[in-house]
Amino acid sequence: xxxxxxxxxxxDAFQWRRNGDHPEDGDPDTEGEVVRYFRDPEVVGDTxxxxxxxxxxxxxxxxxxxxxxxxxxxxxxxxxxxxxxxxKPDIFNETYEEVT
Numbered sequence: 001x002x003x004x005x006x007x008x009x010x011x012d013a014f015q016w017r018r019n020g021d022h023p024e025d026g027d028p029d030t031e032g033e034v035v036r037y038f039r040d041p042e043v044v045g046d047t048x049x050x051x052x053x054x055x056x057x058x059x060x061x062x063x064x065x066x067x068x069x070x071x072x073x074x075x076x077x078x079x080x081x082x083x084x085x086x087x088k089p090d091i092f093n094e095t096y097e098e099v100t
Contacts, residue, residue, distance in 0.1 A: 010099050012078040013092070016070055019059055034084050035059035035070050043069075050088075061086055 014022055016035055025032030038058040047054055051071040059070035063085040070076070075092040077085055087095075 006095075009080060011080070011096070013075045013087075013096065015089075016059060016074055016076050016086075017072050018057065022076055032059070035061050035076060038069060040067075040069070 016022055019025075019035065019037055020027065020029065020032055022032055022034045024034050031037050036059060038055055038060045040060070043055065045055075048058060048069065048071055050069075051073070053072055055069075057072055061068055061070050061076065061084055064079075064081075064083050065085075068086050070086045071088075073089055075087045075089065077087050077092075079085060
C-alpha cells in the first residue's frame, strides 16, 4: 500500500445555515435547487443524531454518491466537476484553508 497526498485544489464552499441561503438556491421561501428541504421517510425521531437539531431545520442534497442530510452549519462544497456535497465543519476546518 502506498501513501498519497491530496492534490492542492481550490474549491468554492458556502457554510449552510438554513433552507434557501445557498447562493444558487435563489428565493429563501421556495425549495432550493442545491439544498432542498429535508424529507426522508426512513428517518425516525425528531432530532438529528449528528447535531441534535430538529430535522425540520435540515436540508437534503443530492451528490454523485447519493443523497445526504445537511445539518445547519455544514459546508456545501462545489467539487471539481461542478457537483455539490456537504462537509461537516470539523472535517472542513482540518482539510481546507481560506485562499486569499
